[in-house]
Amino acid sequence: MTDSTQTLPVPEAVGKLYDRLTLTALNDGTFNPNIHIGFWDTPDSTATLEEAVDRLTDVLIERLLVDDSAHVLDLGCGVGGPGIRVARETGARVTGISISQEQVKTANRLAAEAGLADRAEFRHADAMKLPFEDGTFDAVMALESIIHMPDREQVLTEVARVLRPGGRLVLTDVFERAPRKAVTHPSIEKFCRNFMVTLADADDYVAMLHRAGLRLRGLLDITEHTMQRTFTELARPTAGAERPEALGQTNLPDLFRPSDMVGVDEFGCLLVAAVRP
Template sequence: MTSGAQANEETVEDKVVDFYDNFTETFRDIWGDNLHVGYWLDEADDAPIEKATDQLTDQLIARLAPQPGQRILDVGCGVGEPAFRLAGAADVEVVGVSISSYQIGRAGERARERGLAERVGFRHADAAELPFPDASFDGAWAFESLIHMPDKEKVLREIKRVLRPGSTLVLADMFSQPDTELTFQDIITSPQMDDYRAVIERAGLVIKEFTDVTANTLAPQAVRESIAAALLARKDDVIQMTGPEEFERMVDGVRVPQSYGYLLATVTTD
């Protein structure tokens, strides 16, 4: 029997939904439509965050190597920006999933506005229990979405289930450094890099590439200051979600090199 306190206890999934349902538009105002980190090609690259986030999407597109007519799953699709970029780069169908009903609604609206609704669709779904038949996708990617999923191995097995044999899955995610655990309000959990590799392998996936790209995700100082200024301009809105102490840590973390790492992984189902 479950006590009333236990029944009312908020799960990690509930917290993630609450965060993104309520914070997405503030995040977009500060960061842009890509709700993931940026990728800078080299030390001379001074791209603003909006371009740098597109450059990370391009890194995943290159690794996914989509072919015309394929059906691609976007796990943790945000408001759809990476899916739209993928659809613009290749003649594929993209299906995005998120547990945030708000994000799914906005992504669908944006697909219709862009005239892409016939090829790019979005479903409200839990990545741990995908509402798709076995072997129904030709490829998949996940942009910083596994970071919100405590049982990453279960999610990876579920993604593998809906992929056809020989399909490619590309992951972009943060990892904890040996001296720093990456956490945020119980909605972010991330193992160290070697442990992350082990999780992928236990899920029955074959690693083709596993690359530490942390250096490429370190924004130029001018970009950092611009993001920090945007955070400070929306201080009251952000504090509603983070609390004052976490807000200060967030601003400090933007201004100085982050203590977390970032990886890109290309894996196959067999």
């Protein structure tokens, strides 16, 4: 369930945002194969943002429990960084989908360049209506993608349908850490508006998984490992993310910059694992 006061993302518009972001990054030399936050194991970890971003993919891999016999769906695959890493680290076959055509093109190119085109393949599709038969996948990963989808419960119902019995789902999501205030922090509100994101209702997550036909295997608030450090790193001038055009925002009256989120510790991240019974 999503707070009814939040504006629901429109998949086609989200696709255009990521088309823009991909082309800008390819043109200005800031391209990164991963589009998600970092994970630092300890507060004094010296890992760079780049290392921490891969570490978050590895945190997901540890929970996916797949090997080279598995077929994994990467739901909202970005430009393929995480999916290619899963294919390389586990030997699993990965099919990724994104609502952005430019991302799909780039992800397939990166898979070919990595010599993994036979194990990692990307296509354009909307997660709200997956173009796969029932029970196709052994596991589904959704790294920072359900945040853009207009109906979490519908997406999870689709995930349950395409998973085989016993198949696992691992995802990350964003939420406002309790106690939820009457007025959302203006930086969170701006982030959600500019990047077409809604906040999950953390209190309803377990019930929502049940309604979708999934059973909880783990639900962790990983905010302390991820959010503040990521925004602090991105706010450094050398990261280049403070530039208005860097994050794909155009024609917006009030641009979001990573420094807006420094110190806003109510913006939280959840790591969720579930299984299809």
